[in-house]
Amino acid sequence: MGTTTATHSGEINYINEFKGLKSWFTSLDHKRIGLMYMISVMFFFLLGGLAALLLRLELLKPGGQFLTPDQYNQVLTYHGAIMVFMVIIPGIPAVLGNFFLPLHIGAKDVAFPRLNLASWYVFMFGALLAASTMFTSKIDTGWTFYTPYSIKTGTAVVTMVLAAFIMGMSSILTGLNFIVTVHKLRAPGMTMHRMPLFVWALYSTAILQVLATPVLGITLLLLVAERTLGVGIFDPALGGDPVLFQHFFWFYSHPAVYIMILPAMGVVSELITTFSKKTIFGYTAIAYSSLGIAGVSFFVWGHHMFVSGQSEIAGIVFSFITMLVGVPTAIKMFNWLATLYKGSISFQSPMLYAMGFMFLFAIGGVTGIMLAVLATDVHFHDTYFVVAHFHYVMVGGTLMALMGGFYYWFPKMFGKMYNESLARLTFIFIFVGFNVTFFPQFILGAMGMPRRYFDYIPAYQSLNAISTVGSWLIGTGFLLSLYVLVQGLRKGEKAPANPWGSKTLEWTVPSPPIHTNFEVDPIVKAGPYEYK
Amino acid sequence: MSTNNHASTSGHHFAHHFRDANHEFESAKQGIWLFMVTEILMFGGLFVAYTIFHNIYPEMFAEGAKQLDWRMGFFNTLVLIMSSLTMALGIYYLQVGQSKKAVRSLAITLVCGAIFMVVKYFEYTAKIHHGFLPGRFLDVHHVNPEHANLGLYFGFYFCMTGLHGIHVLLGMGLITWVMIRAMKGEFGPDYYTPVEGVGIFWHIVDLIWIFLFPLLYLVG
Amino acid sequence: MANTNSQHSGHGSSGHGGHHIIPFQIYIKVAAALIVLTFATVFFHWLHLGALAAPVAFLIAAVKAALVMLFFMGLKYDDKLNQVIFGCGFFFLLVLFGFSALDIWTRIKEISTL
Numbered sequence: 001m002g003t004t005t006a007t008h009s010g011e012i013n014y015i016n017e018f019k020g021l022k023s024w025f026t027s028l029d030h031k032r033i034g035l036m037y038m039i040s041v042m043f044f045f046l047l048g049g050l051a052a053l054l055l056r057l058e059l060l061k062p063g064g065q066f067l068t069p070d071q072y073n074q075v076l077t078y079h080g081a082i083m084v085f086m087v088i089i090p091g092i093p094a095v096l097g098n099f100f101l102p103l104h105i106g107a108k109d110v111a112f113p114r115l116n117l118a119s120w121y122v123f124m125f126g127a128l129l130a131a132s133t134m135f136t137s138k139i140d141t142g143w144t145f146y147t148p149y150s151i152k153t154g155t156a157v158v159t160m161v162l163a164a165f166i167m168g169m170s171s172i173l174t175g176l177n178f179i180v181t182v183h184k185l186r187a188p189g190m191t192m193h194r195m196p197l198f199v200w201a202l203y204s205t206a207i208l209q210v211l212a213t214p215v216l217g218i219t220l221l222l223l224v225a226e227r228t229l230g231v232g233i234f235d236p237a238l239g240g241d242p243v244l245f246q247h248f249f250w251f252y253s254h255p256a257v258y259i260m261i262l263p264a265m266g267v268v269s270e271l272i273t274t275f276s277k278k279t280i281f282g283y284t285a286i287a288y289s290s291l292g293i294a295g296v297s298f299f300v301w302g303h304h305m306f307v308s309g310q311s312e313i314a315g316i317v318f319s320f321i322t323m324l325v326g327v328p329t330a331i332k333m334f335n336w337l338a339t340l341y342k343g344s345i346s347f348q349s350p351m352l353y354a355m356g357f358m359f360l361f362a363i364g365g366v367t368g369i370m371l372a373v374l375a376t377d378v379h380f381h382d383t384y385f386v387v388a389h390f391h392y393v394m395v396g397g398t399l400m401a402l403m404g405g406f407y408y409w410f411p412k413m414f415g416k417m418y419n420e421s422l423a424r425l426t427f428i429f430i431f432v433g434f435n436v437t438f439f440p441q442f443i444l445g446a447m448g449m450p451r452r453y454f455d456y457i458p459a460y461q462s463l464n465a466i467s468t469v470g471s472w473l474i475g476t477g478f479l480l481s482l483y484v485l486v487q488g489l490r491k492g493e494k495a496p497a498n499p500w501g502s503k504t505l506e507w508t509v510p511s512p513p514i515h516t517n518f519e520v521d522p523i524v525k526a527g528p529y530e531y532k
Numbered sequence: 533m534s535t536n537n538h539a540s541t542s543g544h545h546f547a548h549h550f551r552d553a554n555h556e557f558e559s560a561k562q563g564i565w566l567f568m569v570t571e572i573l574m575f576g577g578l579f580v581a582y583t584i585f586h587n588i589y590p591e592m593f594a595e596g597a598k599q600l601d602w603r604m605g606f607f608n609t610l611v612l613i614m615s616s617l618t619m620a621l622g623i624y625y626l627q628v629g630q631s632k633k634a635v636r637s638l639a640i641t642l643v644c645g646a647i648f649m650v651v652k653y654f655e656y657t658a659k660i661h662h663g664f665l666p667g668r669f670l671d672v673h674h675v676n677p678e679h680a681n682l683g684l685y686f687g688f689y690f691c692m693t694g695l696h697g698i699h700v701l702l703g704m705g706l707i708t709w710v711m712i713r714a715m716k717g718e719f720g721p722d723y724y725t726p727v728e729g730v731g732i733f734w735h736i737v738d739l740i741w742i743f744l745f746p747l748l749y750l751v752g
Numbered sequence: 753m754a755n756t757n758s759q760h761s762g763h764g765s766s767g768h769g770g771h772h773i774i775p776f777q778i779y780i781k782v783a784a785a786l787i788v789l790t791f792a793t794v795f796f797h798w799l800h801l802g803a804l805a806a807p808v809a810f811l812i813a814a815v816k817a818a819l820v821m822l823f824f825m826g827l828k829y830d831d832k833l834n835q836v837i838f839g840c841g842f843f844f845l846l847v848l849f850g851f852s853a854l855d856i857w858t859r860i861k862e863i864s865t866l
Contacts, residue, residue, distance in 0.1 A: 108549035111559045176566045183833065184559040185549065211844050214570040218577035222691065225666075231687025232667035233581055239589060239681040241860060247852045248577060298847050302855070311858035314851065516548070557771070558831070565834045569841035576845035583849065584856055586806075602794070609790050617783040620774075620824045627773045735825045742816045745790075746809035750797040 013415065013512040028113035029515060034099030035413070036120055041095055042482075044086035044127060049478065051079035056437070056471035062458050072454035073140040080143035081160070085167050086127050088398050089256065092263035093209075094123070094174055096405050097202045099413060101178060103506035103513065104196045106187025106522040111180040119173035126166030133159050142452065144253070147234040147245040151226050158227055161220045168213045168220075171259075175209025178202055187505075189524035196504045196528040197286050201266025204290040208255045208262070208297065216252035219245065246308050250301035258297045260394055261361075262290055264401030265332055268354045271404050272336050274502045275351035276343025279529045282335035289328035296324050306377045315374050322372035329365055333358065348500070349423035353404025356431045360396025364389060367442065382452070385445025388438045396434060403430070403481065410488065411495030415512040418488030426481045433473025440467045504528050557725050564729040568736055571699075575740050578695070582688050582747065595678050596685030597749060599664055601655070605749035608651050609741060615644030616738040619707075619731050622714075626724040631714055634727075638711040641734065645704040652697055659686070666690045689748055696744060699737045706730040772829040782823045789816050 014031045024032055054075050058067045067075065098116065102109055110116050133139055137156040141149060145164075150157050182203045186195070195203075223245070225231045232238030234245045273280040280286065302310060302318030336358060345351070367389040371377050380386060407423055410416075440463040445451075449460045456464065498507040505528075509518060550556040586593045618640040625634035663671025670683035710727045713719065719727055793812050801808055822828040827835055 102549075109547075111549075112563060113547070113549075115563075172567075172570055176563055176570075179566055180559050180563045183562060184555065210566055210570060211573065211840065214573035215577050215848060217570075218574045221695070222578075222581075225687075225691055229665075229687070229690065230667035230669055230683075231691055232681065232684040233585070233687055233691075235667065238667055238684045238687070239585070239592075240684060241856065243859075244581065244584070244852060244856070247855065248581075248848075251848050251852075298844060299851070302851060309859075310855045313858045314855035317854065318851075562831070562834055562837070565830075565837050569837060572838075572841040573845060576841070577848065580845065580849045580852060584853055588856070588860060602797075606790065606794060610787060613783060613786045613790065616786075616820065616824050617779060620779050621776070624774065624776060624779065627771060732825050735820050738824075739817050739820050742820065743810075743813045746793050746797075746813055750793065751806045751809050 011510065012514060013510065014515045015414075015512055017515050026117075028109070028117055030098050030102050030110050030113065030116060031413075031513065031517075033116050033120055034095055034097075037090060037094040037098060037123075040120075040124060040127070041087055041091055044082050045478075047131075048079055048082035048087055049475065051075050051082065053471055053475055055079060056468040058454070059456070059464050060468045061465075062456050062461060064455065067454070069454045070140065073142075073452075074138040076452060077139055077142050078134065081130065081164070083394075084143050084256075084260075085130070085164055088260045088394055089171060090123065090174075091260075091398065091402050092267060092405065093178070093202055093205055093259075094120075096198075096267065096402070096409060097178065097205075097263060098174075100409065100506055101181060101199060101202055102185065103509070103517055104199050104504055105182065105185065105190050106505050106518065106524060107181065107185035108516050108518070109185075110177050111185055112177050115173055115177055119170045119177070122173065123167055123170035126163045126168075126170060129166065130160055130163035133163075144249060145220075145223060146249075147223070147226070147242040148236075150223060151234065158224050161223050165217055165220045168217050171209050172213045175206035175213075178206035179210065182206075187522045187524055190522075193284070193287070194524055194527050195287075197269035197280065197283070197290075198263075198266035200287040201262045201264075201269070201290050204294040205259050205262045207291075208259050208294050212252045212255035212259070212298070215248060216256075219248040219252070222248075243305070243308050243310055246305050246310075247301070250304045251298070254301035254304065255294070255297040257390075257393070258293055260398050262293060264357065264398040265290065267401040267405035267408075268336065268357050269332075270502075270504070271350050271354035271408055272339050273529045273531075274408070274500050275348060275354070276340055276345050277501065277531055278339055278343035279527075279531050280335070281338035281341075282331070283527070283529070285331050286335050289331040292328035292331075293325065296321070296328065300325060303372055303377070306374055307381045319372060319374040319377075323369065325372075326365070326369055333362065333365075349420060349427055350404045350408035350500075352424060352427040352431075353400050353407065356427060357397060357400040357404065360392050360400060360431075360434065364392030364396055367392065380445060382450055383445035384441040384449045384451055387451045388441035388445060391434075391438045391441075396438075400430075403427075408500070409506075410485075411499050412506055412511045412513070414489055414492075415495050415510075416488050416492030417495050417499065418484050418492055422480065422484045422487075426477050426484060429473050429477030429480060433470050433475075433477055436470030436473060437467050438470070440464075440470075503530060553722065557723075560725045561728065564732050568732060571733075571736050575692075575695070578688075578692050579743065579747075582692065585684060585688070586747075586751075589679070589681065589684070592679035592682060593685050593751075596682055596689065597751065599659075599662075600689070600749045601658075602749040604651055604655050605745045608648050609745045611644050611648050611651070612738045612741050615641045615648070616735055618644065619734045623724060623727055623731050626714070626719050626727060627721055629721050631717060631719065634719070635711060635714050638707055638714060638727075642704055642707050642711065645700055645707070648700055649697065649704075652693065652700075659689075692744055692748065696737065696740055699740070703730070703734045703737050706733060772826070774823065774826060774829065778823055782819050785819060786816055789819075 014029055018027070024036065027033065054067070055072070058065050058072060098110070133156040136159070137154070139153070139155040139157055139160045141153060141155070141157060145157065145161060182195070182199060222231070222233055226234055232240045234240050234242050236242065269280060269286055300318060300322040302314055303322045306315050367385070371380055371386065371389060407418070410418055444460055444463050447460065449456055495511040497510050505522060505524070506513070508522070546553045546556040550559065618637045622634045622637035622641065625631065625637060663674035664686050665671060665683070666687040666689070667683040670677070670686060675682065707730055710730050713726065789812055793809060796808050796812070797805065821838070827838060
């Protein structure tokens, strides 16, 4: 425990109230735990990003450049596994969610602060265990660990799979904590229908985390059992079924796609209404469409398996249900557009990211419908079209929203303002770079270029070169963001309590907030977005 | 840190972000239930796989079940039911303020868990000794199975009872923990949240065995 | 605590003031019922019901499970919300089973040689 010696800087807040590294590593404060997650996620994002740059550099020209095919498979696996399990899944919920969920609903902390800290340690243990395989026997299965290859390959699958299991536990603990927090810790007057939409999104995400992750847990344990005991459940030689592994895997991993995107949608709802200075259009529709997406996501996993050999009937059923995802998603899109209509829009950097999200997510969503159609998917499956599609959703969607949310809440988190023009410049680099990288991949995919391969035929050369150049632009954009962050922390002006004129509760307290969030327990008398 | 707890009138402490002790209890209990849902879904995955393959290869599963000694499973079922009863009574005695009896009930629960594991140990060693190993390790020459893929049944047997056994051991650890705290007099009618949580966990362990017994030992 | 405002929005968080104590007698009766049902499981197994054996065994197990959940775990006297939460687990398990079975019924059953 640190000592209370923060008098030199005038006011006491959650950052300076306790001092020393130990006060951070033992902190039960949700805000500090959020920051600890932020630093971890940024570190893993750097690793995953470097892997991505390596892959694109290798694909600059046909033929081997500097990686062997085996090394390429390994870098590909680490890029996927790191980005999915250590960046995009924990990104928004564990960083921004941890920090702002209690502030949003007028609580002093999450329901189980100790569990919250524990989930960070569990996450770090799993993540470092996963990273350790890079120094022992690099795995080459891709992040999906499909059987039968994952049973046969000689690489460190067991370690990696156990690491994913452990990170899954951390994800469950976070989700469980958030659900109870939302149910039990709302301030007086904060009814469910007065919660900010970001909270609704986190709530829906938390439900997914609790309901889907255990099935991934047992799937991964069975994979370990398959490798060590040869139990035969996924082994056709004993009458087992490798496709059953894919069913179990995607029962989690499809909802996991929404674990990645729902919090992003929540952030965008906050940004759009704040920077339009207008009450959000269709609050109830947006709130319940989050739950709707969460619900539908459990019924559609088979669309990842159209060419896996699952039965035709199953494929047809999954194809039809998958289309339903478009409905709640479109509800959100149209409500955001309607919010913008006749609003007083100001294009500050968070808003730019929100607009970028809408543009890129629309492309990602519509190409998703193309892939949901069984007949077209058979053509597009395992081509770069799919790669482009999910990067438009996961990077264009989730990372854009994460960056937007980060620039939006930066003043509240650190009490400093950043350089706005540089921040806008980061958006331009990332947005342009992203499209330059991934749009050509739609065309490459339609031309039939298969994904996951280390080499390609010369016909695909020029578009691949464009794509690689785009990856450098994205890299520059993120490096610049890091600079904006550091510069803002060191030299930024002091942030006012409410720099954007937002209406949610976190902006009623000083920036940065005090340890217990609110000087006086708030009593809520109105909805979250009453601008006019 | 946020451990500046508040004392209620009865001397029990609750964390600063709750309104009162009951608020804390209700929140903790909801968290426990959510955790139990994850347990159900995790074991459920195994049951789903079991049901699917049992339906594809019913005769092979029947052959496997014949190799198990149902009396051991039956005995263990009764042991776990007893332990569930004493666990529930442990909480009951805390609620009515008889902590000596509560500690005794928890101790009996612990002993039941140990008996269960000892029986399990004898079952496992017998199976391994006779070559009934999971999957491709099944000792075909020794066992001489009627069905070529009998190993799949023993794959399920060892995975399901193994994961269940791990939960029994975890539960025994947790019961020891709350029992020691109960002996120190930390629990009473006002505060017994950890015992309540451990109890629900222990009942889940019992619940899963209730399904494992007929599915593995009888129907096969 | 500064907040003594009784108008709190968290539903069910302060529904009943104290903890519900389930009577001693109920615990004993439930345990007795569980033991009887365990004997019933074995009894029906001896009858060799053939195709019905599995459903009957499963049904008895389900009744036993319900007894454990309702009384030992106290779900009968718990919050509605907690009941819904626990029910959710079983519902989504059914979803996992339903779709996996749909695929395998229309595929493996027709081609497996084992």
